[in-house]
């Protein structure tokens with residue numbers, strides 16, 4: 507049976523892909539399980555980089571973040587703040603580019619947002635209002 511997080515579970519373990527070096531967050535219970543890189547689809551065993559600062563309880567998982575961008579009613583609220591905070595431009599189809607026009611992996615966008623308490627809280631609030 508695939509792992510199903512409980513509502514109170516928060517993704518807090520940081521993984522890094524040995525192939526594309528994307529970083530992303532998973533649930534503690536998933537550490538050590540076979541997992542596919544959300545950046546490149548590699549199934550190589552990811553490196554466990556450690557944990558986000560415990561205690562915020564306001565992390566939003568990568569799949570949930572992607573859903574926020576995919577759903578029109580939340581995308582129009584999430585995309586402008588991601589563009590402003592990270593100085594990126596949204597090109598549609600879940601693609602962001604930096605000011606030089608270089609693509610930035612969605613996993614990297616998520617990781618940067620989750621690494622900053624204020625941004626993390628804002629994304630969490632958007633997520634919670636979208637699942638109500």
Ligand SMILES: [Zn+2]
Pocket residue numbers: 523524525526527528543544545546547548
């Ligand atoms: Zn990868």
